[in-house]
Amino acid sequence: MEAYIGSIGSKLQMLTTSDHASVVSMNLFVALLCGCIVIGHLLEENRWMNESITALIIGLCTGVIILLISGGKNSHLLVFSEDLFFIYLLPPIIFNAGFQVKKKQFFRNFITIMLFGAVGTLICCTIISLGAMQIFKRMYIGPIDIGDYLAIGAIFAATDSVCTLQVLNQDDTPLLYSLVFGEGVVNDATSVVLFNAIQSFDLTNINAVIAWEFIRNFFYLFLTSTLLGVFTGLLSAYIIKKLYFGRHSTDREVALMILMAYLSYMLAELFYLSGILTVFFCGIVMSHYTWHNVTESSRVTTKHAFATLSFVAEIFIFLYVGMDALDIEKWRFVSDSPGTSVAVSSILLGLVMVGRAAFVFPLSFLSNLAKKSPNDRIGFRQQFIIWWAGLMRGAVSMALAYNKFTSSGHTHLRGNAIMITSTITVVLFSTVVFGLMTKPLISILLPNPKHQSRSLSISSDPATPKSLTLPLLEEGQDSLDDLGGHEIARPSSIRALLTTPTHTVHHYWRKFDDAFMRPMFGGRGFVPFVPGSPTERSPPNQWH
């Protein structure tokens, strides 16, 4: 990831060109963000749309308008920069994901998620690389070497599950949600690690030693990144528990939580680890310990502030991608041979679909073999939805493609320009076309539970689907604890450990958590009552 934090100056490149033009751009961009939120709200009940597609389409429309006004010279307000994306926009999204995830479901399906996220991404990357190598060699595109092909594999192996998660519901389809969500996070991390490894390793002569080195490196990164995230989260819990005892200050607590979360991401970058994994596990630990050590006001504030940051960052990304898609410079190379570009995009899209099918169905089969209860198994319809949910390609693919095929946002080689435009095409097509079809598809494949509880949830709670997941945080707190006891009898032998490993691990984790971790770091039930709650501080009638 280190490589992306290069020329952040280019982030606001438009600001250096002209002063007043930059202010106009920023105004327009902030106004468009507001517009996306309002329109997204109005279209909320719509069967097809969601916030991401709205932002993408508004971005495209704005791009067209700017293109027309500037006489075909310019289409975007800001130059797309991986730095802006990886330093400012991605961390809040991933942190919020970890902070709001239902830990019970996530850890119960931990092995399956890892299978999909790590092994699956490797399979997908290999298939796309090999397929592209075989097909593109026969087309005249430009000089593309083996490193480029592997990079293409990594770029198109990075899924974008934001769009799907806006449609899937954590309550109705907890298994599906946790699988798609968990896979998305692990997949992001895997793709980025893979991409960096491809950039840095000498790939001209691949042999067993290099392959072994590669795999060892991957697991080392995974483990250390997770540990760093857990460490930072525990540190924040410890600091707030020790220091703020009896003298709580909401502003300081909230500021410390935000800064420590961001620090975990930056520390991972410092040690050349995966910031995405680190900040994700930091979010999980913070919601399990730190969140219980602060005042009621701080809890409400952090819960919603993190969700809002993540929400704005998502809209920002889609608006940005939509606006950047029309950049005239990249399309100039392609306009000579539109057929080639369409062919390349279609081939890549096909490879994405094949590559994903090649691991979702076999790995689901493997995962089902290990499950005893039929309820825990992944049915064929669910497998299809998992396959479908990972077809969308988004900002991570864009950022990686820009990093590989451009130098500070500009490209002058034909082959590179075609790769960039193909990435844009695949991202736009998959997000808009596949994205539009997701809601109807899910309601066809999973008709009853989905539809019932969705209409129920809308009538009982006027919040959006996104906000619906928020109150779950409280329920999620004790999920780690309950898991050992409530369904399966306590295992008493080594055999039990072998047959129900996840549950046994959770049972011992729960004992360890209660005996050592919670007295040390705080958490639900282990912190004295903290005043400063909104219900306490002001008379009740003020809140009605």
Place this chain on the structure above:
Amino acid sequence: MEAYIGSIGSKLQMLTTSDHASVVSMNLFVALLCGCIVIGHLLEENRWMNESITALIIGLCTGVIILLISGGKNSHLLVFSEDLFFIYLLPPIIFNAGFQVKKKQFFRNFITIMLFGAVGTLICCTIISLGAMQIFKRMYIGPIDIGDYLAIGAIFAATDSVCTLQVLNQDDTPLLYSLVFGEGVVNDATSVVLFNAIQSFDLTNINAVIAWEFIRNFFYLFLTSTLLGVFTGLLSAYIIKKLYFGRHSTDREVALMILMAYLSYMLAELFYLSGILTVFFCGIVMSHYTWHNVTESSRVTTKHAFATLSFVAEIFIFLYVGMDALDIEKWRFVSDSPGTSVAVSSILLGLVMVGRAAFVFPLSFLSNLAKKSPNDRIGFRQQFIIWWAGLMRGAVSMALAYNKFTSSGHTHLRGNAIMITSTITVVLFSTVVFGLMTKPLISILLPNPKHQSRSLSISSDPATPKSLTLPLLEEGQDSLDDLGGHEIARPSSIRALLTTPTHTVHHYWRKFDDAFMRPMFGGRGFVPFVPGSPTERSPPNQWH
């Protein structure tokens, strides 16, 4: 202000030089911010310290350490940039000030605040300019023209009341707080407008026409900026009231409020107005209307999120100023003649004290003449505190000085270097020495009410002084309404309007607000009960 939004690329200039070094810098900076919060919390009960001084001292110490490690080459992590300050750090501080201010006190003292903030700053600027012109002409400093002298006046007329406001309490000394606070906001705006006017006007031949133009321009800016802020605030209230009726979403509401507040600032920049004034009045309108149209969760979240943003931005600024103070490049010019630098700094500090005294005491006298009730008058001790509270010079002065005397953070002229180092010296000296003396001074001058309620508030509410002001928002909501009725009988004639103008204006404002504004834009008591409160959504036992 337009001029400041130039080369924002320089903001993260360090990032372009070396990739890994930049990550190290960002890590260190975030870690230092965390450290400042923790140390500030530990020193909270200390008689002398406050958060600003802590941040400044930590910044200085870090600067020394970096200077030693780098062998005297470098002392800061980031190059100080007016852009970063004016675009990202100042808006949240001023918006939060408007959002949390006690509107009752602010509007009651509106005329006095305007006297101090606008007329006083003009007097102060004139005295400093004339004094500097007379004294510096006799010293060998370098080529300084009349525009530079006027700029020096504007630079050193900009007070920094952040430090004082951390010590003054809105509950104990409401009059003093609102005067110091209101003056601070108006003073910031006046200084910036003044500075821009000096930069753009042809000042070689000043005559009555230019002076009249200048004054007209000032009032035009003031009025339009205020109106723009009020308009944006009302727009946000209207959108949220109309759109979110019955279908509230906390994330969207919070995101809209933050984005619209920022939009108001950027719009002001777009139209070459004063963003500071605009965002301040936007904050006032948002807390009066918009804040009442959202869910309970949104209210708690926005209240604390804005306060936290402002808090972090303040610490960031002081840390930044402290670290930048040791920049070796600027001190090189001064090292030849340390006597000159000390002399210039002392003279400027003296002029600041004289210039402030020259308007605080006469204007307080004028203001007292208009007041009938002795309680409303400003006593001599209070005048002394108002004088003292405005002696600190801070980030606004630094930003203006950098804008005037450097080009993108570097200076190569002796005169300019001396001005920069003198500004740094005055800022450091006034913030640390005067800042340290403020708490003891206030407890000597206002011994009884201050001390009693301070210890009381700590025992009854474990929040910090900053957070103590937060619950006041609710009380503040109805202050505009109550003002007309609760103390003074309703005026029934034109004579009453002349003798108690403020109260009469408020009485009619209240009628207008109830009859037209609130039904249109929402507000306390004019919005149906909004579900989604933390107390409603989850069972009560979850919150204990």
